[in-house]
Amino acid sequence: MKKTKKMVLLSILVAIALVIYLIEAQIPVLFPGIKLGLANSISLVALILFGWKEALLIMILRTVLGSIFGGGLSALMFSFAGGLLSNIVMILLYKYLKDALSLPIISVCGAIFHNVGQLLVAAFIIKDLRIYLYLPVLLIAAIVTGYFIGTLASVLKNRLEKILILDKRL
Amino acid sequence: MKKGDKIVGIVILVIVVVSLCAALIYKTSIKGTEKIAIIKSDGKVIKTIDLNKVVEPLEFTIKAANGHYNTILVKHNAISIKDADCLHKECVKSGVISEPGGIIVCLPHKLMISIQGNQVKQNSGIDAGTF
Numbered sequence: 001m002k003k004t005k006k007m008v009l010l011s012i013l014v015a016i017a018l019v020i021y022l023i024e025a026q027i028p029v030l031f032p033g034i035k036l037g038l039a040n041s042i043s044l045v046a047l048i049l050f051g052w053k054e055a056l057l058i059m060i061l062r063t064v065l066g067s068i069f070g071g072g073l074s075a076l077m078f079s080f081a082g083g084l085l086s087n088i089v090m091i092l093l094y095k096y097l098k099d100a101l102s103l104p105i106i107s108v109c110g111a112i113f114h115n116v117g118q119l120l121v122a123a124f125i126i127k128d129l130r131i132y133l134y135l136p137v138l139l140i141a142a143i144v145t146g147y148f149i150g151t152l153a154s155v156l157k158n159r160l161e162k163i164l165i166l167d168k169r170l
Numbered sequence: 171m172k173k174g175d176k177i178v179g180i181v182i183l184v185i186v187v188v189s190l191c192a193a194l195i196y197k198t199s200i201k202g203t204e205k206i207a208i209i210k211s212d213g214k215v216i217k218t219i220d221l222n223k224v225v226e227p228l229e230f231t232i233k234a235a236n237g238h239y240n241t242i243l244v245k246h247n248a249i250s251i252k253d254a255d256c257l258h259k260e261c262v263k264s265g266v267i268s269e270p271g272g273i274i275v276c277l278p279h280k281l282m283i284s285i286q287g288n289q290v291k292q293n294s295g296i297d298a299g300t301f
Contacts (some may be wrong), residue, residue: 072278099174126282
């Protein structure tokens with residue numbers, strides 16, 4: 001794929017992820033920390049269609065831009081820690097186990113580690129590990145949302161794959 | 171569904187069960203006769219309140235280092251954050267805690283309220299407030 005085409009595609013994906021993130025931020029949260037995390041589906045799709053560097057790039061850009069546009073600086077730390085851990089886990093799982101694991105399951109693992117990462121930052125901030133008491137609830141939410149996002153990502157992947165293959169002119 | 175899904179699924183289930191049990195064990199282990207609320211700001215204990223001894227509801231405001239505030243409401247055997255000027259007010263939405271092991275956290279303000287079931291050890295320099 002030509003460099004320019006790739007750069008444009010990645011930029012579009014970042015923009016999409018950013019909009020998803022900002023819209024989702026408007027949805028009221030039932031419990032501190034429970035979010036759908038729909039924007040992560042974009043990173044996952046990028047992982048499969050492009051590679052791990054692109055997936056990480058999209059995650060970092062979306063996180064940074066997301067906190068500039070809508071989150072505030074402290075939110076950046078949580079998103080970054082959670083997103084980084086989550087992405088690394090998904091990258092490793094996809095790289096070594098992509099034949100054994102379906103996307104929704106990989107996404108669930110990513111979601112779990114996203115929460116672990118966020119709680120780690122939170123524990124550091126309030127200097128108390130007991131914040132992990134929130135983990136069981138967050139885990140259950142992570143499993144549900146992670147599965148949904150993984151399914152979404154595989155649907156996106158199927159659609160985008162076809163578009164990318166058909167467009168031979170560029 | 172692929173082959174490895176089942177294994178990972180079971181592992182995840184085990185992790186959830188373990189974390190649930192760990193939380194329950196923790197809450198049982200700190201049960202006691204007392205209900206002492208400990209308020210920590212930025213990792214340091216700034217107030218302790220014996221909830222058992224509270225007769226009249228009491229409200230006070232805690233200022234965080236960055237100038238923001240949390241208003242805490244203390245009743246007999248219950249404590250909650252009534253108001254705060256943080257963005258999402260998750261701490262206010264957390265409601266009331268009344269049992270040992272319960273926690274309320276305001277992350278942007280680095281505030282944590284927890285309830286202990288046993289007497290708090292008196293350290294030099296930390297005041298224990300009882301009513």
